[in-house]
Amino acid sequence: MRKIERKDIEHIAKLAELDFSDGELEKFTVQLDRILDHVARISKVDTEKILPTSHVIEIKNVFRDDIVKKSIPKEDALKNAPEVSDGGFKVPKID
Amino acid sequence: MSKKYESVIGLETHIELSTNTKMFCGCKLSFGEESNVHTCPVCLGHPGSLPVVNKKAIEYAIKIALAVNCKIREYTIFHRKNYFYPDQAKNYQISQYDLPLGVGGYLDVDMGDYVRRVGITRVHMEEDTGKLLHTGRTGRISESVASIVDFNRGGTPLIEIVTEPDIKSPEEAKEYLIRLRNLILYRGVSNCNMEEGSLRCDANISVKKVGEERIGTKTEIKNLNSFKFLQKGLQYEIERQTNLLESGGKVIQQTRHYDNNTNMTKVLRSKEEAHDYRYFPEPDLVPMHIESKVVDEVRCTIGELPAEKAERFEKEYNLPKYDSSFLSNDKKVARYFEDCCKLYSNAKNISNWIMGDFSALLNKEGIDINDSKIKPANLASMLKIIDGGKINSKIAKSVFEEMFKTGESPQVIIEKMGLEQISDGGLLEDIIEEIIKENPGTVKQYKNGKKKAIGFLIGRVMARTKGKANPKMVNEIMTKKLK
Numbered sequence: 014m015r016k017i018e019r020k021d022i023e024h025i026a027k028l029a030e031l032d033f034s035d036g037e038l039e040k041f042t043v044q045l046d047r048i049l050d051h052v053a054r055i056s057k058v059d060t061e062k063i064l065p066t067s068h069v070i071e072i073k074n075v076f077r078d079d080i081v082k083k084s085i086p087k088e089d090a091l092k093n094a095p096e097v098s099d100g101g102f103k104v105p106k107i108d
Numbered sequence: 109m110s111k112k113y114e115s116v117i118g119l120e121t122h123i124e125l126s127t128n129t130k131m132f133c134g135c136k137l138s139f140g141e142e143s144n145v146h147t148c149p150v151c152l153g154h155p156g157s158l159p160v161v162n163k164k165a166i167e168y169a170i171k172i173a174l175a176v177n178c179k180i181r182e183y184t185i186f187h188r189k190n191y192f193y194p195d196q197a198k199n200y201q202i203s204q205y206d207l208p209l210g211v212g213g214y215l216d217v218d219m220g221d222y223v224r225r226v227g228i229t230r231v232h233m234e235e236d237t238g239k240l241l242h243t244g245r246t247g248r249i250s251e252s253v254a255s256i257v258d259f260n261r262g263g264t265p266l267i268e269i270v271t272e273p274d275i276k277s278p279e280e281a282k283e284y285l286i287r288l289r290n291l292i293l294y295r296g297v298s299n300c301n302m303e304e305g306s307l308r309c310d311a312n313i314s315v316k317k318v319g320e321e322r323i324g325t326k327t328e329i330k331n332l333n334s335f336k337f338l339q340k341g342l343q344y345e346i347e348r349q350t351n352l353l354e355s356g357g358k359v360i361q362q363t364r365h366y367d368n369n370t371n372m373t374k375v376l377r378s379k380e381e382a383h384d385y386r387y388f389p390e391p392d393l394v395p396m397h398i399e400s401k402v403v404d405e406v407r408c409t410i411g412e413l414p415a416e417k418a419e420r421f422e423k424e425y426n427l428p429k430y431d432s433s434f435l436s437n438d439k440k441v442a443r444y445f446e447d448c449c450k451l452y453s454n455a456k457n458i459s460n461w462i463m464g465d466f467s468a469l470l471n472k473e474g475i476d477i478n479d480s481k482i483k484p485a486n487l488a489s490m491l492k493i494i495d496g497g498k499i500n501s502k503i504a505k506s507v508f509e510e511m512f513k514t515g516e517s518p519q520v521i522i523e524k525m526g527l528e529q530i531s532d533g534g535l536l537e538d539i540i541e542e543i544i545k546e547n548p549g550t551v552k553q554y555k556n557g558k559k560k561a562i563g564f565l566i567g568r569v570m571a572r573t574k575g576k577a578n579p580k581m582v583n584e585i586m587t588k589k590l591k
């Protein structure tokens with residue numbers, strides 16, 4: 014049985030704001046299903062005595078002091094804007 | 109609301125911390141500045157940039173979690189909350205998910221007749237979003253409608269406090285928020301300014317038949333950003349849901365927006381899929397182990413709390429319970445009161461003025477006691493002047509109002525307005541004799557045993573002296589003259 018259905022791919026695509034053609038949807042359903050199959054092998058490992066890991070590096074508590082650093086110039090900040098208007102990033106209105 | 113139904117309310121409150129810098133980068137926190145001047149690759153979500161946690165923000169977050177009696181988790185991590193909306197440049201918000209900083213707390217809300225204990229599910233840390241300004245609403249259909257994003261606010265340290273559905277009425281919700289705000293203001297970790305958005309509140313609400321075990325379908329109301337809107341929005345929503353159920357309808361789970369112009373809630377476009385945030389541990393940040401030693405250190409830096417202060421006021425200044433709790437509720441009022449006490453010894457007199465005329469004027473103007481033109485020294489002088497008999501308490505009201513308006517000292521005002529009390533026995537005697545002559549009828553009534561008639565005659569004396577006569581002396585002289 015498939016672990017993932019076409020409707021799951023449609024859902025994820027919608028969340029990620031991606032448009033796929035019918036052919037792509039079919040192709041990704043098959044590909045993602047295979048990936049999930051592959052990853053599922055991990056669940057066979059005995060993790061009884063292993064604590065959950067949220068980070069691969071064994072360090073903790075990395076903090077910085079609350080000291081103001083210089084921000085970048087506004088012109089630089091806006092360089093990546095798709096469009097600039099009124100000194101801000103202009104984006105399509107989303108309700 | 110029909111008595112057949114009861115409401116079940118839970119609140120989610122967001123509080124912007126007043127640190128110097130953002131949660132994960134050194135950009136300065138600002139309000140009302142030119143757009144996009146406080147940004148950097150981290151808070152703009154540029155690839156390759158790395159967030160680093162602001163230590164002060166953690167300390168402040170612990171203070172808030174302790175304020176609502178939460179247990180501080182020893183092991184806590186950040187997650188990514190994924191969603192597509194242009195208020196975040198990264199397309200995710202760094203937040204906390206299943207391992208929040210604080211869990212299992214409560215807040216006791218004093219409702220006068222009873223105390224409502226509101227359970228606190230969690231206190232977690234996250235970053236604020238950028239600000240969207242919607243443009244193009246000129247009314248012309250051809251005009252394209254767009255949003256402008258300002259990322260100055262993006263990345264501001266934000267604390268979310270989530271309650272259990274323990275709140276039973278809009279009034280309780282309002283009192284809860286007032287209490288929470290006071291506690292946080294006391295700790296000096298946020299300015300909790302609702303107009304500027306540094307304290308924001310959303311509510312989950314459902315209604316059910318009285319006695320029914322099962323909780324009804326809830327709606328979420330956004331934009332309840334003042335105590336009044338919180339109460340009114342909830343009232344409206346309770347009524348809407350009750351009417352719906354009464355007429356055989358069903359409440360639909362949805363997010364609604366409170367419109368303070370119409371005092372109604374309106375459904376926001378349904379985005380049922382948007383709630384799939386696909387949380388996963390933030391790989392750019394390492395876990396935090398908050399040792400109990402650190403929590404104890406933070407606990408030590410927390411000053412006197414409102415309840416402790418109230419108890420001290422009761423003992424130290426010999427004040428009634430009501431006065432003590434009134435004065436200690438707001439840290440600024442408490443400080444003002446104590447500043448006055450250093451200059452004038454009758455604490456109850458100070459308390460009466462602060463709770464009475466002063467509060468009324470402050471409320472009317474909508475300002476804080478600190479922003480008032482009346483300084484503690486001037487209030488203390490005025491009270492000394494009253495005690496010295498130079499003005500009576502009625503005239504003092506006018507002096508106080510003038511002090512509130514101009515900030516001048518009571519001495520200057522009394523002189524300028526000619527308000528000094530008339531305590532010249534000879535002068536008062538002349539005036540009293542005049543009044544007695546002018547009112548033979550009343551004098552006769554008095555002499556025939558209607559003792560109350562003296563009040564009218566004293567009133568005439570006060571009117572003639574424009575309220576400046578020393579009332580005690582007038583009473584004495586009048587009684588003597590009428591014998």
Ligand SMILES: [Zn+2]
Nearest residue numbers: 133135148151
């Ligand atoms: Zn930044």
